[in-house]
Amino acid sequence: MKRLSASSSFPLNVVTPNYDRASLKAGIVHLGFGAFHRAHQAVYTDAALEADFGDWGIVGVSLRSSDMIRDLKAQDHLFSVTGRGADATEIRVVGSVIGGLSAREQREDLLALLADPAIRIVSMTVTEKAYGIDPVTGGLDPGHPAVAEDLANPRQPAGVIGVIVEGLARRHAAGALPFTVLCCDNLPTNGGVVRRLVTEMATIRDLALADWIREYGAFPSTMVDRIVPAATSATRQRAAELLGADDALALDTEPFMQWVIEDHFVSGRPAWEAAGALFVNAVEPYEKMKLRMLNGAHSMIAYLGQVRGLEYVRDVMAIPDCRAVVERYMRAAALTLDPVPGIDLDAYREQLLARFANPTIAHKTRQIAMDGSQKLPQRTFFSAVDDLVAGRDGGIFAYATAAWIAFLLRATALDDPRRDELADAAAKVAESGNPRFVFAIPGLFPQPLLEDEAWLNRVAQDLQEIVRTDNR
Incomplete structure (x- = not known):
């Protein structure tokens, strides 16, 4: 078969450039x-x-x-x-x-x-x-x-x-x-x-x-x-x-x-x-919506998938309890947002759930899981801060953080610019069972989270549950 080129002839159902x-x-x-x-x-x-x-x-x-x-x-x-x-x-x-x-x-x-x-x-x-x-x-x-x-x-x-x-x-x-x-x-x-x-x-x-x-x-x-x-x-x-x-x-x-x-x-x-x-005139409301509802949920899916040995996003979404926790994450993330002009956040959430479950798209959880130290602050940690400031418990964001730490404990080779710090902290967490070694990495977690003992304890409890479930 010949390679694609400017001289190629295509079937009628192929969309091709309609300009010179x-x-x-x-x-x-x-x-x-x-x-x-x-x-x-x-x-x-x-x-x-x-x-x-x-x-x-x-x-x-x-x-x-x-x-x-x-x-x-x-x-x-x-x-x-x-x-x-x-x-x-x-x-x-x-x-x-x-x-x-x-x-x-x-x-x-x-x-x-x-x-x-x-x-x-x-x-x-x-x-x-x-x-x-x-x-x-x-x-x-x-x-x-x-x-x-x-x-x-x-x-x-x-x-x-x-x-x-x-x-x-x-x-x-x-x-x-x-x-x-x-x-x-x-x-x-x-x-x-x-x-x-x-x-x-x-x-x-x-x-x-x-x-x-x-x-x-x-x-x-x-x-x-x-x-x-x-x-x-x-x-x-x-x-x-x-x-x-x-x-x-x-x-x-x-x-x-x-x-x-x-x-x-x-x-x-x-x-x-x-x-x-x-x-x-201002992109920030849309950007924040996407980072928190889509990207944040995507990262959590990736870490849950990696911990459970699931290769694709669609595989995670096919498990009812995983889908339920993803929907819970999106609902909580939506509560941290300012109004987004022209966007119905409930409809946006349902659209995201359908997109993630698309059976024809083979999006690897490993691909999304990389570079967590660069992604999670804006995707998850700042959402947790805003949730706590609003008087809520930040619980689902603690769970997502615990899923990331559980992934760090399992990973044999991290693809992350801070991999050495993360690997060292993960080794100490594995030995002690205490996720605070990850919290101690400089500049990673917002200070309000580090000062909230209840939230830190939730992460520790969720980590124990995720690890226990994974080891059954």
């Missing part, structure tokens, strides 16, 4: 060209180009691997995304990506592209740990390996913040406008977080550059949502059968997708609203 790709020019650079970006922002941009064509082609940048970029070029920068629901399947060939770079192998090419005024947006999906955030201050962590390297060699950056700062520095030196920096990762007020990190690094480097970024730069916050499991051989085989062509970059995802964006851009943007994106 040959005349499409680059306007967006995306850092972190992984599965989520291809199934989310690239799809939104594909639909936006159909509705309102313009120079908004995407150049995808892999910060680590060059294999994906080679596959992308071999397929004329095309790839497929299959939305799979319980009742229907839709496959789409995405044409919005027109270039690809490996940051490791083509660093100067990347920096030259960022200096080009034609690039008006630099977006990113690089996971929480890649930003180099100090867990105590919330600012730049000079001890983070990529941050330290970029501070030492600012003109040859390796990390995402260093790349952005050097790109902006070249624009500043040339007298051009900055590009809009569009973070699409699960960080609270992600635009503000990235703005702080960028300006802190720029200040260390050049006060005039930092002042220019503060005056002219734009860092809109966003909320993104779509469940995108890691691709497998079954994913690629299914795509080949639907396309009649091999696609090394094929992805399965759920039909649902959502994007809420603060409408603040330096030099325009694609018509993403044509694909259903919502532009708002």
